[in-house]
Amino acid sequence: MLLAPLVLLPLPILRAQDGGLLQVVRSQVSFVSDAPLEQIQASLRTAKGVMDPDARTFAIQVPVSDFDGFNSPLQREHFNENYLESAVHPKAVFKGRVIESLDLRSIGTSVVRAKGTFSLHGVERERIIECRIAVGPDGVRVTSTFPVLLEDHAIRVPRVVQRKVAPEATVTVDLLFRPKSAGP
């Protein structure tokens, strides 16, 4: 009952949806590779994305070379040059459609499945990824954690470092969407 007045607050969002697209205004994308001998973490804040709530379509784009926070600068170089080949495949893209019907009009949290093509290292994969959508006064916040199998995306790990790089990386995404017209 205490929350009831808050429902009236996000007026900009309601208006924005009538107009259409939402876009990412703030993002945090990180991954963790938890191998027996080493744990590697990196993150970036430069992901871009748009979402059309009416058509339930979306597209998220992550510039791979922006990942930072590795255990050493050399590791980051290896990541970009040997594994992800960022010069050839600069972006990781996930675009598709949300399986559930979206209701972004009311404040609240729901878990939806985003289905689409996940492209990394130039290899496309069909994925269904569960996301938590929180509609709040300041926008629509989408968070998700999902695994990425390196083998699925033709990322080859040399045998010598196999105990230092896990075959599966856990990616965490935190995106805040706001209406495109409402942005600065």
Add this chain to the structure above:
Amino acid sequence: MRRLWPVLAFLWACPGWGQYPFTRSFELQEGMRRPRAEVLAVAPDGLLWLGGPDGLFRTDGELTQAALPDPMPPVTALSSDEHGVLAALGNGVVLHVHGFFHDTVVVRPDFLRSPVTSLLRHPDGTVWVGTYGAGVHWMRGSTRGWSTTAKGLSDDHVNALGRLPDGRVVVATDAGVDVLDPDGGIRTHYSQAEGLPDNLVLSLHCDEQGTIWGGTDRGGVFSIDAQGDVGGPLARDTSWAFGPVIRLWVDQAFAWVATDRHGLLTLDLKDRSEWYRSMEHAEGRVTDLVRCNDGAIWWCSGKERLHRSDPDVLVVGDHEQVDLKGISALATSSDGRVHFAMGDRVYTHAIAFADSAAFTSRRTALKPSTAVVTLSAEAKGEVWVGTMGDGVHRLSPTGGDFHLTERDGLVNDHVLRIRRAGDALWMATLGGAGRWSPSEGFTRIPVPGGGFLYDILPLDDGGAIVASDGAGLLRVRPGTTGTPLVGQDAGAGPRSYYSLCQGDDGTVWALGPGTGLCQVTGERVRCVGSDHPVLRGEPLGVAPFRSGVAVFTDQGLLLYEPASGHFLDLGASCGLQGVDGELNTMARDAQGALWLATDRGLIRIRPELVERSRAAKAGILGWTWGLEPLPLVDGMRLAHDQDLLTIQFFVPPGADPQAVRFEHRLVGYDNAVRTTRERQVTYARLIPGRYRFEVRPAATDGGAAHPWTGFSFTIQRPWWRRPWALVLWLAVLTALLFAFIRLREERIRLRDRLEKDRVRFQLEALRSQVNPHFLFNSFNTLIELIEEEPRKAVGHVEQLSTFFRNILQVRERELIPVEEELRLLATYFDLEKHRFGARIALLVNVDEQARRHRVVPLTLQLLVENALKHNVATAAEPLTVSVEATVRELVVRNPLRPRDVGHRSTGYGLESIRQRYTALTDRPVQVLAGAGVFEVRIPLIDPEP
């Protein structure tokens, strides 16, 4: 601990989950391989097909066989059709596999990237292929079609296909359900907007009524009826806590769901209270399930085994955390409840598939170290409890409990059986029989010689039958002395009987150790099956079941049908081998189902099971000639040398495939019925003829025979032994014989003619020799000589004599050398010379070589005689006859000066020479007349070797 919370919450939410259809597991083994089963299909003939990463296999539960030659690509989808199965392989090929054969339906490289998830064969022959990423494809003969998002399909990722009775095809995608026309046009789309619980639809089942049942990723199971109305959750408990529904099957009685994490779930559609999960065989992930013709569900989980869940056999292993494996007594009541005792508690269980609300328990106030051994229950929830040492208790839901012991007049506190009849309670105790009613109190029933009584069965006439320890069966009546029942075992001394029951027709049945199953008719007892392995076990109970009586011993469960006299091993029919229980732990409920309290828990067997276990019919898998598979066509014709035949057969997989024995026979071979547990038979050196192979599952325990399944074939005779060939042979033989006879006749005739010729020639020669002219001339010459030169005359006569002797000598010979012939000619010519003098001359010019050759005797003489006879010879112009030899001929030549008068030529001479030579050589005798010269060329025959 935090991780455990959801599990505990789940346990809390499902109090009845210890109940499940009886499930049996079958290990898969094919040679050295252990194939993993991910997808299943059941062919119309009942054979089970399974596919997975190791390829395609078929099984009848006992024998598993690879269905394709090695190496087999993985199988991603399977679907049965009227002849066999369709299988989608991981290499982009869709095959139609039937018997030992397979044909390619379609090969598409894009199925490699978008694997085939589902297959469907329309009765009109169209094959539908659902792919994960490339939409739906269909092919009907050479026409192809497809539907993708570009053509209006809701999504390219197809999870399942289904077919409605009107021919429409249902497609489950990641975005809902599409209903397609048979030609691929999109008719209707269902999604969350139309009321589906989830857009991600993973599984489909379409039933005969046109209802579409769908299983979703998060929202459980939904239905869309023929009118297009979307129905909500099936169970009354609407929340879905079991994750993705991988496959589902819905029939009249049950819904079966294969889940990703919670194993196989079952919902009884009659009460729809909640989903039950098979715990004993818990495989978290169930990848596929199919319903076999016998109503059982077969399922797999991507592992090396299959599971069979039988909806007609319900097992309750535990209930509300109460382990139901130590039940000591069991009774049913007419209101459909089942009552059982464990320890000092009595439980009541509703008859429905499960209803936890009706599951109650009551503690009885038992004396220490006594136990409940018998129960009798009534509709209002009133339960009578017979104990070992503590008399009889009555438990009443309305609080009217009371207790009867020896102090109250009970014959003995050790009560082995109580039964209600009207308002009376009949008791069999260790101290005799008794009867109690609220109005009359206790009545003692005298039993002659019987102290220990196991059972008492009240009858309609006010009496009862008791089963005693050592005194047999007795008919008793309150107030009078009982009479022992006599039967075929009377001579073998009194016996013990443990259990009694009364069939629906009033027949009384009794069972004791070693007695067999005994039927009481009047005062007589007639027993059957005392040597049956199940009846030899320790008896636990008898109960009426269907039209017969069920027998429960520690060796198994048996159904006896008195009408046919057949036994059916019920335990084997449902896969319940080796169950054990306590005395008095079998009862039949108001719906006709049998309840058993066993060491595995409470088991309910529905009467439908009996029909299904009897419907088994064998199928023919295929047959080979040597190793070469033959098409399975009835009336097939084989060549004469296709006489090494192996025929493989099977029965649709049932509860106990290992126990299946086959009977087979080859009609036309020896007609003998052979029994085997092999799944194949080989016949070698079959002679040409018509055969019919027939096979059936062997009837167990003298049960009714199953129908035969079979096919006919003919081994043809070799072509040279077929009728037309025989006719041909006969004709050739006749012709040969005819030719031989003709040839022989010809030869005989030729010989006759030659003989005649020779004779005629000789005659001619002789005649010429005894020619009167010749003789006249010779004699005239002789007369002249005798007068003028007598000495010369003697020479002449000698010459004449030599001449005739020579003729006589050579007459019989076929051929003589030219040398000799010339000598003969010289003799003759000398004789003629005497007559003609210088008017004739003979010139012989034959070389040595030619002289060795041969001629017909007297030929030259004949020719010379002819020449002298027909030509003019004068002193001025002497007639010179020359005889010359060429390489191969003898030429007799004389100038042609024919005489005008005198001898007329008969022509015999030349003609007979010709005929003689025709028989001897193919070279002709040539006669050349003309240019003043007459010339005869006689072929020379090669000298004698």
